Amino acid sequence: MSSILNSDKAPEPVGLYPHARKVGNLLFLSGVGPRKKGSKEIPGVTLDENKNIVAYNIEEQCHSVFQNVRYILEASGSRWENLVDVTVFLTNMKDDFVTYNKIYAEYFKDNLPCRTTVEINCLPTPIAIELKCIATID
Incomplete structure (x- = not known):
């Protein structure tokens, strides 16, 4: 038996999927990006008038x-401490990996x-990072 779960603090999904799905004592999160709720x-991210990325941090x-992962x-x-697996998608491994890896180490020490961690060509919105996570539920 599984249940579909959503957070009222995380940004709305950009497609037909929940924030998370609980199966037994495991929690599977859909891809989570950095957008703000609402x-x-x-x-x-700075976009031009055609919604192209001009710059990003x-x-x-x-x-x-x-x-956003914590909210979900x-x-x-x-909770954060229950994360057991994290898949990270970066759109620019060459330029962003060192910074991402340093910040990741702060959050997961x-x-x-x-x-x-894998590099991909693009994500469905103009973002540079997305996480796919699995956690346990006590």
Whole structure:
């Protein structure tokens, strides 16, 4: 048996999917980006009039995406410390990995989930990072 879960603090999904789904004592999060709830605002992103990325700040996006993951975990009855697996999608590994890895280490120093980081061509919105997570629920 599984249940669909959503957070009232995290940004709305950009498609037909929930924030998370609980199966047994596992919690599977859909891809989480850095957008802000209730708006199209993406922290650290500057767009031109055609919605093309002019500039972005990976540090701001990292902090925001980690906060959104925390919102979803807490709304779903889990917590940051229960993360067991994190898949990270970056659109620019060459330029962003060092900064992302430094910030990641700050957030996960007391919790060491398994991690995979991959570079992808683009994401569905003009963001530079997205996380896919699995956590346990006590």
